[in-house]
Amino acid sequence: MSGIFRRDTDRDWETLGANQPYWGVYTHPDFVGQQSLDSEKRATFFESGESFIPWLRASLEQRLGAPAEIGAALDFGCGVGRLLIPMAKRATRAVGVDSSAGMRERCAAHLAEAGLSNASVVASLDEVKGAFDWVNSYIVLQHIEPKRGYGFIERLSALTARGGSLTLHVTTGRDAHLRGPSWLKAPQQAIAHLLHHLLAKPGLIMMYDYDLARVIALLTRDGFGPMYLEPLNHGGHHSVIIHTRKIG
Numbered sequence: 001m002s003g004i005f006r007r008d009t010d011r012d013w014e015t016l017g018a019n020q021p022y023w024g025v026y027t028h029p030d031f032v033g034q035q036s037l038d039s040e041k042r043a044t045f046f047e048s049g050e051s052f053i054p055w056l057r058a059s060l061e062q063r064l065g066a067p068a069e070i071g072a073a074l075d076f077g078c079g080v081g082r083l084l085i086p087m088a089k090r091a092t093r094a095v096g097v098d099s100s101a102g103m104r105e106r107c108a109a110h111l112a113e114a115g116l117s118n119a120s121v122v123a124s125l126d127e128v129k130g131a132f133d134w135v136n137s138y139i140v141l142q143h144i145e146p147k148r149g150y151g152f153i154e155r156l157s158a159l160t161a162r163g164g165s166l167t168l169h170v171t172t173g174r175d176a177h178l179r180g181p182s183w184l185k186a187p188q189q190a191i192a193h194l195l196h197h198l199l200a201k202p203g204l205i206m207m208y209d210y211d212l213a214r215v216i217a218l219l220t221r222d223g224f225g226p227m228y229l230e231p232l233n234h235g236g237h238h239s240v241i242i243h244t245r246k247i248g
């Protein structure tokens, strides 16, 4: 599909970062339209990251022999810091990347509130240099058109140090009720669907599926070894978290 038929998802996330920073990350009714969270909601929101990160680390360490000590860690699509904060607590240094200014602003504030001076946030992977002992991206690539997303995966792969770990979440398919109308069976609905995606005002959350075989081939080419795949089903959107280490 040519450029004019593509949704500008960065613009969507710019809007979501400004208007729906917490709901954009955690689509629970409690967080709709919230610009700041009361202590109970805040605890629920950040606890979801505080429990997720130890689970990922345990998998990397127990299944793949990753060392418990983490030097540099990178979180691509860090949002307001839900995962970056617990990553920074465990690493010597942590970097978050997020294209949305509103998300970055809140993320930086949350890092400061947590007293984490070893972590920083930047707007683009182009600004990130060096090799990281742990690279993570969760519920991010699913919102980025795959043609572009495969490029981000290549960059994340290149930024992983030899011996380093990668936890990468990619959406691979969806239940029938979540698929768009068929161009062959329902061409008018398919056109209406496409027009909605092109013309809806900024702030839409797009979902895209990736070719898992292509992602695995790319990582294998770049020297990643054994992989553990954790399948997830988020309301009919099927995905995997690839847990792997670069050995070559």
Ligand SMILES: C[S@@+](CC[C@H](N)C(=O)[O-])C[C@H]1O[C@@H](n2cnc3c(N)ncnc32)[C@H](O)[C@@H]1O
Pocket (backbone or CB within 6 Å): 009, 010, 013, 014, 017, 024, 025, 026, 076, 077, 078, 079, 080, 081, 082, 083, 097, 098, 099, 100, 103, 123, 137, 138, 139, 140, 143, 144
């Ligand atoms: C659903 S949120 C997930 C945030 C975080 N990973 C978490 O689990 O808490 C998706 C994030 O990806 C970011 N994002 C979307 N497109 C991006 C891009 N092209 N580059 C960097 N970040 C992007 C959004 O701004 C948003 O903060």
